[in-house]
Every structure is written in structure tokens, then in C-alpha cells.
Amino acid sequence: MKSNQILMAGALALSMILSGCSATSTSEDVKDAKATETAKKADSKKSTKEDAKTSTKDKKESPKTETNKNTAKAVETKETSNSENKKVEVQTQNSQQHTHNWVAQTQTIHHDAVYETKYVVDQPAYDELPDWKDVDGYICDNCHQEMFTLEEAQMHVQVSAAMGSGKCKSYHAGIVRIPPGAQNLIHHDEVGHNEQVLVQDAWDETVNNGYKCSICGAMK
Structure with missing residues (x-):
């Protein structure tokens, strides 16, 4: 009987011990979970603060960078202007220091070449004495004088009768020759042509x- 009571007492004690250990382990796990969650929140807040700080820093540095770029451009422009001014000064000094070689x-x-159209005379105008010319006329039957018109033949007969000889009483038609002196001169016009004549080489x-x-x- 006592042995059974002892065994029951021991089992009860062992059960209580195991229950206490389990409670303790659960409490520790809860504590560890809370600690882990607190650490995560702290890390998250720290990361957010650092990001905000970095963004603020970048914003502050951005205008500063642009200002530095503008300053660098201004310096470069000034240096270029100074360089050009120096070149002009050097050229001016050189021009003042030497004697010009013009x-x-x-x-x-x-x-x-200059040409113009000119009329060139190939043959000047001239008058030509005609040759003897055979024409129809009248011939005195007595003296054989040649007359060119009927009026001349009739006058020849009248003159012969008036002079007292009276031999030239008749005439007949025939071919008579006109001497050059009894004819009009033959006129020949000037002959020439137009051509390009060199006026200036x-x-x-x-x-x-x-x-x-x-x-x-x-x-x-």
C-alpha cells in the first residue's frame, strides 16, 4: 500500500516537473519571438531614416553639383576669352613691332579680240565706152552717109538742095553702125562684200x- 502511494506521489511530482518545464519553454519562445519582432521593427525604422537621410543629402548635393558645373563652364569661357584676347594682343604687338612688307x-x-563688220570694195564703179553698134537706119544714095532716124535723112536731102549741089536727093533704109562716141557710156556699179575685220587683238x-x-x- 505504501509502495503504491509512493509511486503515485512520484508520478505526480514528475508530471508537475514536466508541466513546469513546458510552461517555461513556451514563455521563453514567446519572449524570443517578441524580441525578434522588435528587432525587425527597429531595423525597418533605421533603414527608413537612412534612406530619407540619403535622399536629403542627394537633394542638397544636386544643386551644388550644378553650381560647380556652371562655375567650371564660366571659368572655361573666361579662359577662352582671355586666350583670344592674348592672341589679338600678340598679333597687334607683332604688327606694331615689324615693318610691313607690302x-x-x-x-x-x-x-x-574685237571685230566689226566692214564693207570691202572688190571693184570700184566705172563708166565703159561702148563698142560700135549696128542698128536700123537710113543711107544716102549719093554720099552714103548713114543716118539713124527718118528725120535725119529728110534733113540731109533738104540741106543738099539748099547748098546748090542737089545730088543727094534720095536715101534708103539699111543697117547703120553707131560709133562709140555717139552712144551713152555704160556705167558699172561698185562691187564689194561685208566681212568681219579685226579691230583690236x-x-x-x-x-x-x-x-x-x-x-x-x-x-x-
């Missing part, structure tokens, strides 16, 4: 367009 700046202009003209210094390039 070289004529010439240009060659070609002129073509082709030539080259040299024109002076000013002077240039061979040292500094100045013009005058």
Missing part, C-alpha cells in the same frame, strides 16, 4: 587690287 595683289583679266590686263603685308596679312 606685296601687290594683282588679278589678270583677259580681253577677247586679244590682250591680258593686269589689275591691282591693293596691297597685302606678307608678314602679318594686313591689307591696304
Whole structure:
């Protein structure tokens, strides 16, 4: 009987011990979970603060960077301007320090030959004495004088009768010859032609367009 009570008491004690250990383990697990969740929240807040800080820093540095770029451009422009001014000053000093060597700046202009139309006489006008000419006329039966018209033949007979000889009483028609002196001169007009006549030969003209210094390039 006592043995059974002892066994029951031991079993009860062991059950209580196991229950206490289980409760303790559960409490510790809860504590560990809470600690882990707290740590995650802390890390999240820390990360958010760091991101906000980084963004703020970038915003602050961005205008500063643009300002630095503008400053660098301004410095570069100023240096370029100073460099150009120095070049101008050097050129001015060089031009003032040397004696100009003026070289004529010439240009060659070609002129073509000049022609004009002229009338060229091949043969001058002239009058020609005609040759003897045979024509119809009248011939005196007595003296054989040749007459060119009927009026001349009738007059010849009348003159012969008036002079007292009376031998030239008749005439007949026939071929008579007109001497050159009894004819009009034959006129010949001038003969010529138009042609292109050279008035001026082709030539080259040299024109002076000013002077240039061979040292500094100045013009005058």
C-alpha cells in the first residue's frame, strides 16, 4: 500500500516537473519571438531614416553639383576669352613691332579680240565706152552717109538742095553702125562684200587690287 502511494506521489511530482518545464519553454519562445519582432521593427525604422537621410543629402548635393558645373563652364569661357584676347594682343604687338612688307595683289583679266563688220570694195564703179553698134537706119544714095532716124535723112536731102549741089536727093533704109562716141557710156556699179575685220587683238590686263603685308596679312 505504501509502495503504491509512493509511486503515485512520484508520478505526480514528475508530471508537475514536466508541466513546469513546458510552461517555461513556451514563455521563453514567446519572449524570443517578441524580441525578434522588435528587432525587425527597429531595423525597418533605421533603414527608413537612412534612406530619407540619403535622399536629403542627394537633394542638397544636386544643386551644388550644378553650381560647380556652371562655375567650371564660366571659368572655361573666361579662359577662352582671355586666350583670344592674348592672341589679338600678340598679333597687334607683332604688327606694331615689324615693318610691313607690302606685296601687290594683282588679278589678270583677259580681253577677247574685237571685230566689226566692214564693207570691202572688190571693184570700184566705172563708166565703159561702148563698142560700135549696128542698128536700123537710113543711107544716102549719093554720099552714103548713114543716118539713124527718118528725120535725119529728110534733113540731109533738104540741106543738099539748099547748098546748090542737089545730088543727094534720095536715101534708103539699111543697117547703120553707131560709133562709140555717139552712144551713152555704160556705167558699172561698185562691187564689194561685208566681212568681219579685226579691230583690236586679244590682250591680258593686269589689275591691282591693293596691297597685302606678307608678314602679318594686313591689307591696304
